[in-house]
Amino acid sequence: MPPKVDMAKCTGCAACYDVCPADPKVFEIKDKKSHVVHKDACIECGACESGCPENAIVME
Ligand code: SF4
Ligand code: SF4
Numbered sequence: 001m002p003p004k005v006d007m008a009k010c011t012g013c014a015a016c017y018d019v020c021p022a023d024p025k026v027f028e029i030k031d032k033k034s035h036v037v038h039k040d041a042c043i044e045c046g047a048c049e050s051g052c053p054e055n056a057i058v059m060e
Contacts, residue, residue: 001060002026002042003049005034009056016048016057 003016003026012032020026022041027034027048034056049057 001044002039003036003057004060005036006056006058007033009054010034011054011056013053015051015053019047019051021045021047 005016005027010033012029012034014029014034016034017025017027017029022038022043024038024041026036026038026042028037029035044059046059049059
């Protein structure tokens with residue numbers, strides 16, 4: 001399942017965006033938060049979840 005971002009924890013560092021191999025990227029960084037905008041593009045690699053320094057991402 002695609003990732004879900006905990007907005008209370010997210011700092012907008014963009015590590016998830018940078019690491020995401022999907023095309024288009026699943027995330028969009030806006031207003032210092034990461035938003036899941038291309039859910040269907042997710043290949044469920046888990047890189048965003050393990051790469052988030054705030055543990056703000058969980059795979060649903
Ligand atoms: S890596 Fe984590 S803290 Fe950084 S923008 Fe993504 S969800 Fe937010
Ligand atoms: S699981 Fe992989 S493809 Fe899906 S959003 Fe995270 S980094 Fe991108």
